[in-house]
Amino acid sequence: MNGFQTLIYEKKEGIGYLTLNRPEALNAYNIQMRDDLYEVLLAIRDDDEVRVGILKGAGEKAFCAGADLSEFLTVPPPVAARRVRFARDVWQLFLSLPQPMIAALHGYVLGSGIEMALCCDIRIASPETRFGLPEMGLGIIPAAGGTQTLPRAIGRSRALEMLLTNRRIEADEAYQFGLVNRIVPKKDLLHTAEEMAKKIASYDPVAVRSAKEAVVRGMDMSLQDGLNLESILGSRLTGRRT
Numbered sequence: 070m071n072g073f074q075t076l077i078y079e080k081k082e083g084i085g086y087l088t089l090n091r092p093e094a095l096n097a098y099n100i101q102m103r104d105d106l107y108e109v110l111l112a113i114r115d116d117d118e119v120r121v122g123i124l125k126g127a128g129e130k131a132f133c134a135g136a137d138l139s140e141f142l143t144v145p146p147p148v149a150a151r152r153v154r155f156a157r158d159v160w161q162l163f164l165s166l167p168q169p170m171i172a173a174l175h176g177y178v179l180g181s182g183i184e185m186a187l188c189c190d191i192r193i194a195s196p197e198t199r200f201g202l203p204e205m206g207l208g209i210i211p212a213a214g215g216t217q218t219l220p221r222a223i224g225r226s227r228a229l230e231m232l233l234t235n236r237r238i239e240a241d242e243a244y245q246f247g248l249v250n251r252i253v254p255k256k257d258l259l260h261t262a263e264e265m266a267k268k269i270a271s272y273d274p275v276a277v278r279s280a281k282e283a284v285v286r287g288m289d290m291s292l293q294d295g296l297n298l299e300s301i302l303g304s305r306l307t308g309r310r311t
């Protein structure tokens with residue numbers, strides 16, 4: 070599966086490697102990337118051979134510098150945009166992937182860059198990574214789930230400070246906030262993500278998916294409902310062995 074204009078997708082030993090590939094524009098997210106991403110995420114979702122995914126950005130300077138500003142004033146009128154959004158809700162799809170996704174982050178991680186990273190389950194960053202949400206300065210708010218996913222990751226007041234003041238944070242602060250799991254030297258970034266992915270891919274894929282489902286769905290439930298979900302998923306797993 071290849072030939073995308075804005076992405077590279079490769080599959081090796083149970084790991085799906087998804088690379089944002091517009092380094093000349095710091096991997097800015099444009100309409101073509103949305104369409105390409107939708108296609109690849111569908112393929113990942115439906116491919117049992119993919120046990121875990123890694124999302125990364127091509128080039129030295131950025132994972133993703135946010136929405137493509139050159140398309141900013143050329144977006145379709147609201148009704149058309151809404152129709153496209155319903156038809157191709159790439160973010161819902163991303164958040165609903167059954168396989169764990171690992172984001173390997175470097176350089177600028179801005180706007181939809183943070184939001185894509187937040188669609189992933191585990192985030193690893195190199196020390197020079199810089200995070201920010203520039204949307205306020207453009208008179209918009211994040212549109213890829215960031216207003217919901219960021220506070221769930223780092224808490225309401227930290228998320229609102231980043232959102233409302235466009236404060237950039239660096240990797241060490243992102244680590245303190247819990248936005249990234251680990252900071253590793255840039256030269257080790259992909260290797261670390263791969264080692265983690267290989268470990269996950271070595272486990273029973275149904276157990277891995279069940280653990281992700283229990284955590285992700287459970288976070289939007291009451292504790293009691295979450296415990297019930299855990300119990301159902303756990304019984305299904307043990308039921309396979311009897």
Ligand code: COA
Nearest residue numbers: 093094095097134135136137138139177179180181203204
């Ligand atoms: N959309 C489209 N193109 C972008 C882009 C974006 N969001 N971010 C960077 N680029 C392009 C630049 O236009 C430039 O292209 P050029 O070489 O053809 O001139 C290239 O990527 C390199 O960017 P440049 O600005 O020269 O790099 P820098 O190191 O000086 O600055 C940033 C890096 C990230 C600080 C700066 O590019 C920036 O502020 N980008 C916009 C971030 C933003 O507001 N995103 C929208 C979020 S909603």
